Amino acid sequence: MSVDAATVKKIASLARIAITDEEVAKIAPELDNILGWIEQLGEVDCTGVEPMTAVIANTLRLRDDVVTDGGKRDAVLANAPQAEHGFFTVPKVIE
Amino acid sequence: MPPASGSRSALRAFFRWSKPVTDLTDLGVRELRDGIRAGTFSAREVADSFIVAVSKAKQLNAFLVETPDHAVAAAKEADAARAAGETLKPLAGVPIGMKDLFCTKGVQSAAASHILEGFKPEYESTVSQKLWDAGAGMLGKLNMDQFAMGSSNETSYFGNVISPWRRADGGNAPLAPGGSSGGSSASIAARLCPAATGTDTGGSIRQPAAFTGISGIKPTYGRCSRWGIIAFASSLDQAGPMARDVRDCAIMLEAMSGFDAKDSTSLQLDVPKWEAGLNASLAGKRIGIPKEYRVDGMPAEIEALWQQGIDWVKDAGAEVVEVSLPHTKYALPAYYIIAPAEASSNLARYDGVRYGLRDLPEGANLQEMYAATRAAGFGAEVKRRILIGTYVLSAGFYDAYYTQAQKVRTLIARDFDRAWETCDLLLTPTAPSAAFALGEKSADPIAMYLNDVFTVPSSLAGLPAMSVPGGLDKSGLPLGLQVIGKALDEQGVLDACLAIEERAGFRARPEAWW
Numbered sequence: 001m002s003v004d005a006a007t008v009k010k011i012a013s014l015a016r017i018a019i020t021d022e023e024v025a026k027i028a029p030e031l032d033n034i035l036g037w038i039e040q041l042g043e044v045d046c047t048g049v050e051p052m053t054a055v056i057a058n059t060l061r062l063r064d065d066v067v068t069d070g071g072k073r074d075a076v077l078a079n080a081p082q083a084e085h086g087f088f089t090v091p092k093v094i095e
Numbered sequence: 096m097p098p099a100s101g102s103r104s105a106l107r108a109f110f111r112w113s114k115p116v117t118d119l120t121d122l123g124v125r126e127l128r129d130g131i132r133a134g135t136f137s138a139r140e141v142a143d144s145f146i147v148a149v150s151k152a153k154q155l156n157a158f159l160v161e162t163p164d165h166a167v168a169a170a171k172e173a174d175a176a177r178a179a180g181e182t183l184k185p186l187a188g189v190p191i192g193m194k195d196l197f198c199t200k201g202v203q204s205a206a207a208s209h210i211l212e213g214f215k216p217e218y219e220s221t222v223s224q225k226l227w228d229a230g231a232g233m234l235g236k237l238n239m240d241q242f243a244m245g246s247s248n249e250t251s252y253f254g255n256v257i258s259p260w261r262r263a264d265g266g267n268a269p270l271a272p273g274g275s276s277g278g279s280s281a282s283i284a285a286r287l288c289p290a291a292t293g294t295d296t297g298g299s300i301r302q303p304a305a306f307t308g309i310s311g312i313k314p315t316y317g318r319c320s321r322w323g324i325i326a327f328a329s330s331l332d333q334a335g336p337m338a339r340d341v342r343d344c345a346i347m348l349e350a351m352s353g354f355d356a357k358d359s360t361s362l363q364l365d366v367p368k369w370e371a372g373l374n375a376s377l378a379g380k381r382i383g384i385p386k387e388y389r390v391d392g393m394p395a396e397i398e399a400l401w402q403q404g405i406d407w408v409k410d411a412g413a414e415v416v417e418v419s420l421p422h423t424k425y426a427l428p429a430y431y432i433i434a435p436a437e438a439s440s441n442l443a444r445y446d447g448v449r450y451g452l453r454d455l456p457e458g459a460n461l462q463e464m465y466a467a468t469r470a471a472g473f474g475a476e477v478k479r480r481i482l483i484g485t486y487v488l489s490a491g492f493y494d495a496y497y498t499q500a501q502k503v504r505t506l507i508a509r510d511f512d513r514a515w516e517t518c519d520l521l522l523t524p525t526a527p528s529a530a531f532a533l534g535e536k537s538a539d540p541i542a543m544y545l546n547d548v549f550t551v552p553s554s555l556a557g558l559p560a561m562s563v564p565g566g567l568d569k570s571g572l573p574l575g576l577q578v579i580g581k582a583l584d585e586q587g588v589l590d591a592c593l594a595i596e597e598r599a600g601f602r603a604r605p606e607a608w609w
Contacts, residue, residue: 003486007486008482011482011485011486011489012482013466014485014489015439015469015481015482015485016443016446016462016465016466016469017466017469017470017473017478017481017482018463018466018467018469018470019470027478027479027482030479030540031479031482031483031486033540033541034431034479034483034540034541035483035486037428037431037541038428038431038432038487038496039428040424040425040428041425041428041429041432041496041499041500041503042495042499044422044425044499044502044503044506046499046502046503046506049502049505049506050502050505051498051501051502051504051505052501052502052504052505052508053501054330054360055316055330055508055555055556055557056315056316056317056360056362056557056582058317058360058362060359061356061359061363063356072217075217075218076217076449078215078217079214079215079216079217079449079450079451080448080449080450081447081448081450081451081452081453082453088448088449090448090461090464091455091459091460091461091464092460093460093461
């Protein structure tokens with residue numbers, strides 16, 4: 001398979017990264033090259049092999065369902081590019 | 096200069112007599128810790144010496160932010176505790192460098208990216224907090240590959256780190272300090288700090304350590320909490336120390352490790368006394384040499400160093416056996432599916448809303464703001480990996496790429512399990528070459544990725560692995576040997592590296608030109 005310009009534009013859109021046609025022209029062959037190299041994985045016989053879910057056997061811990069944190073509104077907003085009235089603000093989304 | 100190999104009393108007499116402040120930067124973590132405890136020198140003198148060294152080394156571009164006040168405060172606390180007759184903390188008054196991937200409260204933590212430029216966390220990462228609790232002070236935040244994606248420190252938004260090492264050919268070509276922990280490696284090799292934190296996703300502690308003639312250990316996945324470490328690939332990311340010798344790494348690792356309820360993959364285990372347990376005798380140990388690591392095109396000098404390492408561990412009492420890790424060649428392609436897939440997911444949080452950069456073109460809607468922010472805020476390599484990750488996770492490709500890679504990862508881990516039936520540790524080179532020049536590989540992503548051929552398999556299996564300097568190549572550049580251990584056997588890894596360190600007698604250091 002090969003990665004063409006349309007594919008790059010589609011995945012850039014999925015990834016929410018604005019991309020120019022010049023960048024597409026540069027990135028398409030790079031991705032094609034990398035994905036071509038990655039495709040050698042297809043030759044490994046993985047019949048009956050489970051995909052790895054944890055490198056070190058570990059159980060997920062449970063804790064009591066109680067509030068352990070909170071009351072940090074100002075700290076949460078401290079690094080926001082724009083915050084008003086105790087909220088994150090974004091461009092208008094509803095017309 | 097202080098006496099090169101003098102006894103402690105000679106050292107103490109020397110310092111009492113002349114107090115040559117700058118020479119304290121030649122000391123490692125243990126020497127500084129013990130000297131402060133003994134009153135041979137004050138913690139303040141130590142902090143001041145390193146602060147001066149950092150301030151003079153701008154050309155290396157190893158530090159993104161300098162925090163002399165932090166280091167001085169820790170020093171004052173250590174000196175006051177000693178004056179009051181209190182027992183000093185494990186790292187009291189030892190100043191260290193902090194990789195920019197760690198969130199440090201009130202101090203810019205940008206992962207060397209533009210999108211997080213100016214981000215000052217309201218909280219402290221668990222690992223850095225543990226180091227401060229142990230009495231260490233921070234000299235500053237260390238440059239790195241952007242979001243830890245790179246093997247040469249050429250992807251930082253804030254410019255390349257220049258290795259303090261130069262080839263002996265008189266050409267003075269600026270060399271890569273390795274990556275992604277390139278600020279850490281360069282600053283330790285240049286004596287700007289005695290130790291630093293690193294993080295390792297596919298080799299980012301071990302390869303830069305090898306390139307700069309220092310030591311660095313990636314512990315078992317889960318030993319060090321990932322909480323507050325800016326995430327790259329969560330199933331692989333693991334913090335670890337970098338320092339000039341094995342004992343210093345053991346001291347640092349003890350301070351950095353330990354259970355943390357805030358990280359769901361943190362191991363609920365006591366931290367072993369690795370420093371006290373150090374033992375350079377390898378009698379009764381079986382060390383495996385994986386035949387698949389003899390890759391095509393490996394320089395003869397690396398081959399020779401590997402053989403030298405085999406002779407050293409034999410001399411230390413180990414039995415050497417050949418082992419096979421048959422899926423080794425698939426580790427890199429599997430890594431370059433899994434790591435970008437996890438990265439594309441982790442980096443989705445940079446949206447221009449909650450922290451960091453916002454790029455809002457005139458009249459743009461929310462979706463356009465996301466796309467513009469991420470286009471402006473991420474570097475080329477980060478975008479490349481997000482795009483690869485998005486592609487391999489996208490509808491129709493998920494099973495062919497991601498599920499297949501996770502199956503291959505199971506086979507790679509199984510290879511190690513089989514090897515442990517006939518050996519206790521593995522010995523390999525750390526990297527397939529010595530440090531390359533900046534710019535030499537940056538045009539070819541795959542050539543850059545191949546640098547991690549020896550470090551990625553143990554990352555995929557979550558195993559502890561360490562790089563220790565073995566010698567110099569014909570250009571006068573350091574080469575490293577890697578020891579890989581069973582899960583949780585950091586002690587075995589440290590011991591084997593100590594045995595190598597004692598026999599290698601690596602004393603080379605870059606001549607100060609900066």
